[in-house]
Amino acid sequence: MLNRSDIESFVPRARRPADFDSFWADVLEQTRAVQLRPQLERVPLRSTPEVDVFRVHFDSLDLVRIAGWYCVPAGASEPLPGMLLLPGYISDPPIPRRMAASGLAVLSIGPRGKLGSNSQFNPGYPGLLTHNIVDRNTYAYRGFYMDAVKAFEFLMTRPEVDAGRIAVQGASQGGGLSVVTAALCPEVRAAVIGVPYLCAFRDSVELAGTNPYQEISDYLRLYPDRADAVWNTLEYFDGLHFAPLIRCPALVYVGLQDNVCPPATGYALYRTIASKNKAFRAFDGYGHDGGRHGHNGMIDDFLAQHLG
Numbered sequence: 468m469l470n471r472s473d474i475e476s477f478v479p480r481a482r483r484p485a486d487f488d489s490f491w492a493d494v495l496e497q498t499r500a501v502q503l504r505p506q507l508e509r510v511p512l513r514s515t516p517e518v519d520v521f522r523v524h525f526d527s528l529d530l531v532r533i534a535g536w537y538c539v540p541a542g543a544s545e546p547l548p549g550m551l552l553l554p555g556y557i558s559d560p561p562i563p564r565r566m567a568a569s570g571l572a573v574l575s576i577g578p579r580g581k582l583g584s585n586s587q588f589n590p591g592y593p594g595l596l597t598h599n600i601v602d603r604n605t606y607a608y609r610g611f612y613m614d615a616v617k618a619f620e621f622l623m624t625r626p627e628v629d630a631g632r633i634a635v636q637g638a639s640q641g642g643g644l645s646v647v648t649a650a651l652c653p654e655v656r657a658a659v660i661g662v663p664y665l666c667a668f669r670d671s672v673e674l675a676g677t678n679p680y681q682e683i684s685d686y687l688r689l690y691p692d693r694a695d696a697v698w699n700t701l702e703y704f705d706g707l708h709f710a711p712l713i714r715c716p717a718l719v720y721v722g723l724q725d726n727v728c729p730p731a732t733g734y735a736l737y738r739t740i741a742s743k744n745k746a747f748r749a750f751d752g753y754g755h756d757g758g759r760h761g762h763n764g765m766i767d768d769f770l771a772q773h774l775g
Contacts, residue, residue, distance in 0.1 A: 534583030538567035553637030
């Protein structure tokens, strides 16, 4: 366990590949060529007098059909600020009625493999983190990251959404996906990055000692001869290498006693974010919840400032 000083000054071993940008430019080109083919169906059982809830489907990379929940304030008559809500590793996408009731159009998606999006791709949990991990071109997170990008595209195309006021938000894996989406979609207005996962893989595997990162340790125990290929692949998916592309306002928070996503990697991520408008909060005495009782108001204030 690192002490507070070591956590704050931690230097990860991640090294950005020389062709990182060109690799993702090619994947983005393939992804943007896919037609969304969006479908929305209002769900009366989930809707309330204040919020209309829709079941959403759209196409993503490799023509994988992605599902989500889309919530908008009932009777909204003007362009709304939007929010893309991104899920944790083992959690299924929630129905974000509370956020919509505050005046946001909110899309909560389940990337491939999640409930509702697993008919074409379903490596399971555990399983996602190491699926095809020796090949960057077929690794599970290649499509997983692009599902978040296509979800942002969905919000950008909605007539009830102000395309200039869309934020991304998530914690754990959702925090990592917020990093990727904010990096690859320059239209993102603001990013909330909680207890970020998918950062400094090599160091996180050693510092965390728990799942999901433990999946990599288990994989390498079975296939030690694949170690070089594994670490090479993961360099292309490391949030630390996406962070220099983030220009929008960003809020990062960690729990200093987090044994799932090491807080030291959250500090490192924050330092790497290129935006000049960024904020960081460390919650002492909290683990992977990242100071839940304290961070909700902080997030609301941040979003109110940047979305209006």
